[in-house]
Amino acid sequence: MSGPSRPTIYAVAKVAGVSISSVSRALNGNTSNLDMVARVKAAAEQVGYVPSAVAQSLTTQQTGQVAFAMEDIGNAAYLAMVREIQPRLREVGYRLLLHATGADVQDEIEVVESLAQKYVDGLILCPIRVTSRHIAALRDPAVPVVVIGQLPDEVAVDNVRTDSRLGARLAVEHLHAGGARRIAFVNGPADTIPGQARYAGYQDGLRTCGLGLDDTLVEFADFQVGAGRDAAARLLARSDLDAIFGANDLIALGAMHALRSAGRSIPDDVQVVGMDDTTLAETSFPPLTSVSLGSRERGRIAADMLLGRLRAEANVPQRVTVAPSLTVRESTREVTG
Amino acid sequence: MSGPSRPTIYAVAKVAGVSISSVSRALNGNTSNLDMVARVKAAAEQVGYVPSAVAQSLTTQQTGQVAFAMEDIGNAAYLAMVREIQPRLREVGYRLLLHATGADVQDEIEVVESLAQKYVDGLILCPIRVTSRHIAALRDPAVPVVVIGQLPDEVAVDNVRTDSRLGARLAVEHLHAGGARRIAFVNGPADTIPGQARYAGYQDGLRTCGLGLDDTLVEFADFQVGAGRDAAARLLARSDLDAIFGANDLIALGAMHALRSAGRSIPDDVQVVGMDDTTLAETSFPPLTSVSLGSRERGRIAADMLLGRLRAEANVPQRVTVAPSLTVRESTREVTG
DNA sequence: TTGAAAGCGGTACCAC
DNA sequence: GTGGTACCGCTTTCAA
16 A cells, blocks of 8 residues: 555645635745635645645756766765755755766766756766766756866866866975975876876976976875875885875875884974865874865855856856865974064 | 757657657557667657656656755765665666755754655655654655664654664773773763763673773763864863773764873773774774774665665565674774683 | 557646 | 646556
8 A cells, every 4th residue: 555645736726725726826925815825825734735846847847956976975075065065055945966976987977968857957067087978968968067177178068176286286385395305296096187187286396396306206096095005105115205295185194104104203204295185184193284175165166156057047158266275284394484 | 048948758759750658668668569669769869859857757656766864974974874875776776865954853854844745755864863753754754764773662664773872882891801991981962862872881881891980081072073182181181091982983083182192192001992983993093993883784774675665665664773893993902812 | 559648746827 | 816727748548
């Protein structure tokens, strides 16, 4: 016995002794007859009527839902975005739908293509990579899309980005200002957009500081603690160094573990800087200096951008860039003067 | 100019030269005429047809969506659940909708009541508290609900829980086995279900270990790092202690910070145990021994339970309890023998 | 097998 | 102001 089907608008109309049109109007505030409104509301209350979201969607052509798609909600940067996005959507009555694509490009593209099913009114997408198929799917999305991340200029889509290359440079310059001269870099995978940008920024920083690039000071790792620790251990084994820049906070945290195991003190012997400025950076010991790429802010902006697009159509694509900034904590030396 | 409205099933029917009934059948595999199927699919492809999820929902009375409601996705325990739930749902074609209630009981109840709108096929709910209004709302939910957490026996709802009281006792016993005799406890807020259960478990542990309850060894804090640190600092200032049990990993992490600031070594001077066994426990220094309450497993079970309910209705409510377990790391002393 | 038509549960236009 | 009705886009029953 499937549950008793909920009362529909017809039940309310019957009890109130009016037409369904009147019920609809009364409940949606499209009538001036207060008496009617009262009668209908009483009837609705009596039968326990709640309008069907699906039926409303079919007629209004709006779902009241927005999707957020990223690689993995476990990633602190995306988590930070969700925490900004969800309340904003909720505030104006939108529900949030979560897509974790698991770094699968195919999945990511399917998400965009599935938009044609119209189960959401809009999408915020964080692509890990941008392929030609992405671009094709993004050419004429069924609903408004906001992309968080780098995007070729020719793609006409709302876009909020950051400059992780500049962020990496800031990290190096900060370490240099703190007295470091042999600044190691534990990068993420070299074949990813973030990996490439951060590596370029690392080199930028060395250059502006008048330091040369020393390949023995560079290592690669997954964006994970364990990998960061191992990579840092390799660096310590082969090179003299007085600072480590980790391509994200997890890597930097791993590096701190390696340093501690090697008996090096932080920041006196070796300074450490991470990237993403996640809560991990605050809670680590010592608290980790980290380059903020404004995840929260990007999430907030993306949400606002999408909501704006949802209420007013047909505008030129927007693009906002959030500047990276340094959050100095105790894993680096104070710069005096 | 609002975007060109997508082609409907009528467009396909027209191109294929058949009725919409046939299109529907062909696309849903409810026909044996292979020729028809081919023709329809070709036509669909040609016009770029994608069925409307909303229209399908209206006729099938199913949305293909499931909601997960918890306090805050930023909480590592809930995060762990989401990461288990989402892939499971996705695998069988369900989309995940996220509700963060922000510890607002009112919001939580509204989530349950909003189920009558039928925008999802089911709900997984993690209540922070269970009020009489919860119980009332849960009495006859519009769609199947699975509750993760404690629930009065009289509430006939699918339920997966853990035994955090037993978990707390395990923590105390482990510390005692490691040689601790003055075991402090930094609890969460006393007026929450988790707070009460853990406090009871703490006392259970003391009892089984033959230790007396000493109020000066008990402090309260939010479930946050900063609060945990401050609470631990208060304890250190007034009491002699050789172990600290934090009611969750964040509190325990805060306690470790306080200990470090006070110059106490971990675990030699003071052992520390946390609870929830989050990734923070793995990445802290030293890695934190923590009581696992099986968040991932509970998430997995809840998802499976809901999916089961979604395919076969009308069964008695299920209840599963996940046993807590201890994950021993380096913040406590090895127990030999 | 295939098509016509009746809903699914609402909204909104259009007469009255 | 109010009710009748077409329609949103699809699934499914029922005849032919």
